[in-house]
Amino acid sequence: MTTNLPHSIMAYKSFPFPPSTPVFPTAATVHAYLESYADTFNLRPYIQLNTTVQHVRWCLSESRWIVEVSTGEVISFDFLIVGNGHFRVPRYPDTPGLASWLMEGRAIHSAWYRRPDFITDTLLVVGAGPSGQDITADMSSYARVVIHSASGTTSGESGNVKMRGRITEFRSNGEVVFEDGSREQNVDHCILATGYQYSYSFFDSSVVTLEMPPHHLPIPQGLYNSSYHIFPLAMHLFPLRAKFPPWSIAFMGLTLRGIPLSLFESQAQAVVKTFAEPHTLNIQAEEAKLVARYAYLHKQLGDQPTLIAKAWHFITEAESFEYRDQLHQYSGTLDPQKVPEWEKEMWQNKGVLRSEWKKLERAGEARMWVDGIGNNGGDQWIELLRRLIRQACSKNDPGTSRFRDSVV
Template sequence: MDLPMIRSDDGTKTICIIGAGPAGLAALKVVLESPQHKAGQWKATAFEARDRIGGVWLPAPPTDDPPLTPLYESLTTNLPHPIMAFTSYSFPPATPLFPHANLVHKYLDDYADHFLLRTHIQLNTTVTSVTRSPSNSNWHVTLSTGFTLPFDLVVVCNGHYRIPRYPNIPGIASWLTSGRATHSAWYRHPHNLGDTVLVVGAGPSGQDISAEMRTAARSVIHSVSGAPSEDTGNLKRRGRVTHFGSSDDGQVTFEDGSTESGINHCILATGYEVSFPFLAPDIICPEIPPPVPPLPRDVYNSTYGVFPLAKHIFPLQSAFPPSSLAFLGLLVRVAPFPIMEAQARAVLHAFADPESLEPMQEAVDIMSRYEELRDGVGDSPLAIAKAWHRFEPLQQFEYRDALYDFFKPAEGDLGPVWDDKESKGVESGRYTKVPQWEKEAYLNKDVLRKAWLRLEETGEAEKWVKGVGEGGLHEWIEMMQKLRTWAEEQEIDVKEADKARL
């Protein structure tokens, strides 16, 4: 495609979107549907470093350092797709309730085609630098193609599953140097890693990989901080690793003082760092933010998140307009797609009406959350930084409701997924609340997934979703309610299912 049009004298505003994964696609779709874009007042371009759209959902071999994506071959979603999907676009009828990664990537491809996004995406183009112009009137965005272009708004959508986070455990360096330990970013399948494999980490990847390794390794040791020692079949659950011994004998020590030896390989499913290599330190400080109060004058990237951000999106500082730079998709432990879509609408609302952001109220909200987290995790700035973008289950829905209230969508403005009043929240002609079914499905996601795995094992899964969705979203809601009832009848409990998985 052609390069985006440089600012003209007609007052056209230009928008740069960094990344064409889920967040970037949502942002671009919202721009293109805006009345300002349709009137020729806004022009947007998304820059994607890879040769196809999809971000983390686009597979790639683990040949780069770090790999372009941590997508492993067996990955399926850990959320039912009706609550994972963008509110403006459903997964196709009969899609498995917890689809494989390749179906999610196809969904994103279809989303881009459905909303005619591709002509506004420049592939194979990395954003290498974003700086503020000396006049403080716009952003200068430098590309890997050699061009530097001015933009009025920059929307950061580069994701946070690229830079591996390594734990600071004594002795781990020699394991990494020798190749006896690798980060899960390099993991693709369970084969050829040895008879005894240690998996460190209790997140979704750690759970998936430890379960899958049991099919190929003689013994799997799963390290989960604070977990009691427990042996079931060929899996040993142990607590936090406190020391890696010599990589020659493959010995490690756990928090209870116990040891395991003869470990052939260790997979570190220990998460990823939030990284913005294109933003200079004068835009965002690469440090843990200082204690609050007062709110810092600068914006910080702790590698766990960005602080302080109004609405977890807008940099709250005075060096440039907060509405001119936005970060999408930083929240964790949430259903990300609908939140990204709501965040994108909030960004465009603030861009069109900067006065809608109230710095004093946003500062109060940030201070309130800081105090809440301090009560929960303690005074440590690092502990608070780790928890800053991490939401408890129902907080994400309160957050989305607050975003909807901020940009005030009209009824029907969120697209065809909200196709009947039973499936959406309607009040006085306005969409005002995340629907109750969505909250219930999220809270029951683990039981639903265990039940779905049982159906796949027995060959019944396809029958359960056959034709579901052809008549609208309510069919998926009814299917999930039916599956939840079936799980109760089958006495599928999350705790018991976890034990069975061991």
């Protein structure tokens, strides 16, 4: 599998991908990039691998975090950054019959999907997000039939891919029933791209309460994990009403939209600012922002705590760029950053770019396009991406006409 964003907008702004890197790199390439980052900035001495964090607690008398790890070591820290990610603990739908499929090994979560290297006759993929779409596309070259199920989808077919709506039942004989009453027979295997839970097993209830927070304002005391969101946090980072200072801990990477690595870099700047200068965190102003967001989501979704929780860390494309700008402004760096317009342009065109790049790969021309790009700076990547968009538009591909005006 590859990234679904061009690496030139996804990379840390302080550390671009190497010249000639494919526009949409593989997981192995991204892994090598992250290792190179660690080596370049001499981070390895501060990274302890093959070690599990087993328990973390706040020591009030010492005003420090006490961390117990799998080696038996107990370490205390002034500050704690929680960056364990939220794409590890799968979320499974409670569809009737699914538990039996999982127990029998006929269904797996996309968390365990690595490559389309197994042959199957009829494969079912569940989920409309990027993983569900990518796995459907990957497996369509290996399975005789791929059934892609997503809530709200109208039934249809495209080549060997069948589009179906929400599943209402998995049956032991391999039959799957959908919400419109249609059925698919003899389904061999199912991959569930149904999302993940926020999980912090190393915290007990003295740090995070594992339940839905009280959904009526004012903002509740404590810190809650609904499995859909962490609440209440200032800037999606700092606990506001917990038993420990908000400037002693930060939860990184919770938002469900945006460009990951560059967003993490912006968040890291805000975290360093808060740890170093805690007085800069305006508690009242941040609580007012939470009240406003709650009121907005309540108006949009109604008195539905679960829907509000699901939407809490989900930010729109425009909001993701505004969020990074706000983080930069808060951090007060010597050279305040703004998300550049070209990056927004490429984010808007990411679908067209990926489609055109796949065509170049199939034609055996992709390597030629990126050969030497980046040797003379990042502007070369911007021009390359714009060339890809222009090429897609020049072919009058369906769906590309709306992008013409954004290409300069």
